[in-house]
Amino acid sequence: MAKKTVSQKALLSGNEALAYGAYEAGLGVACAYPGTPSTEILETLAGFKDVDAQWSVNEKVAYEVALGAAVAGVRSLFACKHVGLNVAMDPLMTSSYTGVNAGFVIVVADDPGMHSSQNEQDTRWVAIYSKMPMLEPSSPAEAKQFIQEAFNLSERFDTPVMVRMTTRVSHTKEDVALGERRVPPKPAFERNAPKYVMVPGHAYQRHVLVEKRLVKLKALAERSRFNRVERGNGKLGFITSGVAYQYLKDVYPDASYLKLGMSYPFCDDKIKAFAKTVKKLFVVEELDPFLEEHVRTLGVKFTAKDPSFRIGELTPESMPQIVAGRAKREKKVAKRPPRLCAGCPHWASFAALKKMDAYVAGDIGCYTLASLPPTSALHSCLCMGAGVTWHEGWRRGAPDNKKIVGVVGDSTFVHSGVTGLINAAYNKAKGVILVLDNSTTAMTGGQQHPATGLTIRNEPTRKLILEDLCRACGADNVDVVDPMDVKAFAEILEKRVNEDALSVIVSRHPCRLLKR
Amino acid sequence: MKDTVYSITFGGIGGQGVLKASEICGWAALYAGYHIKKSEVHGMAQRGGSVESHLRFGKKVYSPLIVTGGADFLVCFHHDEQPRLKAFLKKDGVDLTDLLDKAQAAIDNPRCLNTALVGVLAPKLPIREECWMKAIETVFKPAVVAENKKVFLTGREIGRP
Numbered sequence: 001m002a003k004k005t006v007s008q009k010a011l012l013s014g015n016e017a018l019a020y021g022a023y024e025a026g027l028g029v030a031c032a033y034p035g036t037p038s039t040e041i042l043e044t045l046a047g048f049k050d051v052d053a054q055w056s057v058n059e060k061v062a063y064e065v066a067l068g069a070a071v072a073g074v075r076s077l078f079a080c081k082h083v084g085l086n087v088a089m090d091p092l093m094t095s096s097y098t099g100v101n102a103g104f105v106i107v108v109a110d111d112p113g114m115h116s117s118q119n120e121q122d123t124r125w126v127a128i129y130s131k132m133p134m135l136e137p138s139s140p141a142e143a144k145q146f147i148q149e150a151f152n153l154s155e156r157f158d159t160p161v162m163v164r165m166t167t168r169v170s171h172t173k174e175d176v177a178l179g180e181r182r183v184p185p186k187p188a189f190e191r192n193a194p195k196y197v198m199v200p201g202h203a204y205q206r207h208v209l210v211e212k213r214l215v216k217l218k219a220l221a222e223r224s225r226f227n228r229v230e231r232g233n234g235k236l237g238f239i240t241s242g243v244a245y246q247y248l249k250d251v252y253p254d255a256s257y258l259k260l261g262m263s264y265p266f267c268d269d270k271i272k273a274f275a276k277t278v279k280k281l282f283v284v285e286e287l288d289p290f291l292e293e294h295v296r297t298l299g300v301k302f303t304a305k306d307p308s309f310r311i312g313e314l315t316p317e318s319m320p321q322i323v324a325g326r327a328k329r330e331k332k333v334a335k336r337p338p339r340l341c342a343g344c345p346h347w348a349s350f351a352a353l354k355k356m357d358a359y360v361a362g363d364i365g366c367y368t369l370a371s372l373p374p375t376s377a378l379h380s381c382l383c384m385g386a387g388v389t390w391h392e393g394w395r396r397g398a399p400d401n402k403k404i405v406g407v408v409g410d411s412t413f414v415h416s417g418v419t420g421l422i423n424a425a426y427n428k429a430k431g432v433i434l435v436l437d438n439s440t441t442a443m444t445g446g447q448q449h450p451a452t453g454l455t456i457r458n459e460p461t462r463k464l465i466l467e468d469l470c471r472a473c474g475a476d477n478v479d480v481v482d483p484m485d486v487k488a489f490a491e492i493l494e495k496r497v498n499e500d501a502l503s504v505i506v507s508r509h510p511c512r513l514l515k516r
Numbered sequence: 517m518k519d520t521v522y523s524i525t526f527g528g529i530g531g532q533g534v535l536k537a538s539e540i541c542g543w544a545a546l547y548a549g550y551h552i553k554k555s556e557v558h559g560m561a562q563r564g565g566s567v568e569s570h571l572r573f574g575k576k577v578y579s580p581l582i583v584t585g586g587a588d589f590l591v592c593f594h595h596d597e598q599p600r601l602k603a604f605l606k607k608d609g610v611d612l613t614d615l616l617d618k619a620q621a622a623i624d625n626p627r628c629l630n631t632a633l634v635g636v637l638a639p640k641l642p643i644r645e646e647c648w649m650k651a652i653e654t655v656f657k658p659a660v661v662a663e664n665k666k667v668f669l670t671g672r673e674i675g676r677p
Contacts (some may be wrong), residue, residue, distance in 0.1 A: 009546060010546075011539070011542045011543050011546050011552060011554070115557050139553070139580075167557070168555065168580060168581070171555065171556050171557060172553055172554065172555045172556075172580035173539075173542055173552070173553070173554040173555075173556070174551075174552055174553055174554075174580075175546045175550075175551060175552045243579075243580070246553075246578040246579045246580065247578070247579050247581070249578040249579070250578045250579045250583070251583075315581055315583075316579050316581055316582075316583040316586075317583055317584055333600050333603075334600065335565065335566040335600065336529055336564070336565050336566040336596070336597070337565055338530065338564055338565035339564050339565075341564065
């Protein structure tokens with residue numbers, strides 16, 4: 001489990017540091033669905049025997065289980081990537097009203113620059129939308145410190161607390177000091193309908209409390225050391241957060257800084273006071289103009305980055321360009337693109353689809369790489385589960401096209417493809433769904449899921465049988481074929497595509513990277 | 517400890533052990549008492565794509581990324597990646613790609629290229645031998661520690677001025 005250490009120090013990534021910090025804060029239950037750049041948080045937590053860690057079926061489930069554990073009295077954590085948080089938005093929004101009992105922390109890892117994502121949404125807006133506090137570490141050492149404080153804040157203000165990471169903070173490693181685990185006294189688990197039964201009458205009263213809580217949190221933001229002033233020579237001042245702070249410090253060591261560790265609520269008085277101490281003020285942040293738009297409402301004079309910098313990741317090179325008021329200069333460097341591994345079973349599945357000239361509704365996983373040359377045989381990637389539902393939508397929108405096929409991975413099918421299949425059967429859709437079953441969550445590094453029959457700790461558990469599940473959903477035909485058996489696979493695909501039925505073909509061959 | 521920050525860019529393609537190499541250096545710097553920031557990218561990059569890792573260590577380090585023209589050393593695992601990565605080097609930075617073929621030729625097990633290249637780099641950094649050895653013990657499974665220590669020493673001979 002724990003890494004080897006010297007004088008209680010370890011070289012930890014931001015994600016590992018979060019896990020160690022939560023562990024030391026007495027974390028009891030942790031839930032997540034894998035997603036780059038957040039995956040290592042749960043992988044690290046699973047190494048601690050006294051943490052009840054799980055890969056959940058999807059983010060909504062993970063959020064609810066973890067929140068439930070907090071309500072029942074143990075410190076709990078939910079981790080996800082930015083788009084994963086979208087899946088959990090339903091419980092998230094109302095959990096702002098219910099609040100917690102023991103501390104509950106949401107860790108969300110954004111992916112500026114889309115190293116491994118389908119969009120670069122800026123999760124900081126969710127803090128405003130949900131009226132919940134958000135902390136934003138700028139380094140692994142801060143991540144470890146902030147998550148410990150997040151649990152305290154959660155209990156003190158009876159609210160879930162968000163800790164927003166970015167790829168660059170999650171996947172930077174830093175030497176981090178380790179400490180002892182301290183489990184706080186367990187609060188009582190009590191029935192409390194006005195707090196936990198969110199029917200309109202109760203929810204109205206809770207909303208009143210949420211607004212009061214926000215006022216108190218704002219007062220905290222004003223005096224908190226999360227929002228730190230570093231006095232420089234007063235000529236140049238930066239209001240900044242996250243990894244942008246680190247880039248700026250290298251380039252402008254003599255400037256003044258208001259480094260915001262608490263992204264929300266905003267510390268308006270501190271911002272206004274800081275602005276008065278510097279001659280020229282800049283707001284520098286990655287992605288959206290989140291701080292920029294708020295600071296503008298305060299009547300403070302400042303310069304923000306050119307809008308071209310809202311796209312993609314900031315780098316140390318961006319800093320002088322932003323200060324000079326220039327637009328982003330795109331560097332065109334030819335990087336070797338990722339591709340499916342040699343011998344990957346997906347090659348075989350997509351070779352058959354390419355041969356039949358299929359219109360392929362795709363999904364999210366390694367197989368999304370089949371959209372790239374030389375295969376170029378996957379034609380959509382929207383979100384988890386959309387391989388199944390776009391297949392239905394395309395069939396409804398283009399009823400004469402008999403070459404529409406949906407593909408979805410095994411883990412992705414369990415995550416959110418299954419509801420789409422039930423929908424297709426219920427609404428009398430026809431067509432062919434390929435479940436590309438490589439028996440792991442491959443894209444994120446090979447995590448277990450219900451259909452592998454193993455838990456996050458590789459312990460045997462009840463195994464979900466995908467073909468049985470597909471039959472129960474209402475598919476007319478369910479075949480299980482090895483795509484490496486090229487002839488048999490092509491035959492069954494040809495047969496099913498030409499039938500007037502809803503068919504699932506489980507294309508089953510284990511990932512080459514699986515440890516056997 | 518001086519205020520100097522050492523910046524090293526490691527690069528290659530997925531599966532070559534680029535991240536492992538920067539991991540060894542990171543732990544060695546940790547054992548030597550430095551503050552460390554090391555950046556890497558996971559996910560898609562593992563699928564045979566370009567992989568790079570930046571390591572910076574010193575008394576106090578801010579940015580985990582090395583600025584263009586800011587690296588003291590370039591440790592490159594693949595000649596194809598060198599033209600792209602050399603932009604990171606300082607004007608007087610040292611490009612160890614020149615020693616890549618020599619390191620490759622000197623080892624029996626191609627999987628140990630990462631440790632060999634760390635060995636090539638080692639004589640140029642202010643980190644004591646015991647720290648390197650401890651780092652290798654930390655990063656590798658016990659079964660392959662001895663082999664990697666040997667490869668490290670082979671690489672170090674190549675890297676000596």
